[in-house]
Amino acid sequence: MIRIVKKSLRRLRRQEDGTATLEFAIMFPMFVFMLLSGVEIGMINFRHSLLERGLDMAVRDLRIGPTFAPSHGDLKESVCTYAGFIPDCMTNLKLEMLPVDMRNYSAMPGDTDCTDKAEEVSPVRNFRAGGANTTMVLRACVKFDPVFPLSGLGKDLATQDGGQAAMIATTAYVQEPR
Numbered sequence: 001m002i003r004i005v006k007k008s009l010r011r012l013r014r015q016e017d018g019t020a021t022l023e024f025a026i027m028f029p030m031f032v033f034m035l036l037s038g039v040e041i042g043m044i045n046f047r048h049s050l051l052e053r054g055l056d057m058a059v060r061d062l063r064i065g066p067t068f069a070p071s072h073g074d075l076k077e078s079v080c081t082y083a084g085f086i087p088d089c090m091t092n093l094k095l096e097m098l099p100v101d102m103r104n105y106s107a108m109p110g111d112t113d114c115t116d117k118a119e120e121v122s123p124v125r126n127f128r129a130g131g132a133n134t135t136m137v138l139r140a141c142v143k144f145d146p147v148f149p150l151s152g153l154g155k156d157l158a159t160q161d162g163g164q165a166a167m168i169a170t171t172a173y174v175q176e177p178r
Helices: 002-014 019-064 072-083
Strands: 093-100 134-144 165-175
Touching: 019 072, 019 134, 019 165, 072 093
Parallel strands: none
Antiparallel strands: 093 134, 134 165
16 A cells, blocks of 8 residues: 555656746736736826926926916916826816925925815915016826736826826926016
8 A cells, every 4th residue: 555655656757747837826916916017117107207298388488488477277278288187187187386496495385285076176285476586396196097907017006096106296487587
């Protein structure tokens, strides 16, 4: 009896059937996680670079453009037009603009309140257009839905109400005298 058990165990040890299946079962979830995370971070970088570009182009228009102080709606529309690929930009974009005293600098408040899709756009938080030779800081915040919210990097994003993540871009400019 012992000889039969030893013989069958020796035969089982020599067989290599199923080794590829075992490697696949171990490695496949890691590859899927990496693939989904790569797509998610790619979309986040793409949207963030478009938000940065939209904000920079809108500020460029402010610096070389009109002689009047911009309204919140006009600036928001300009950022959304230049950004292009931000879903539902006019609803999800929050702008905050403050004049900055360069001799007594104080940073913008750290808490950024983005809009929520379920709510109407909240009133302007701080949007004060400055006078000539005033340094202005402009912060834009957009909420977005992760591409894969239940797996990969999308699951680990810091989300706010409604499962949306926030993306923030900040820029500064000087209003030239006219």
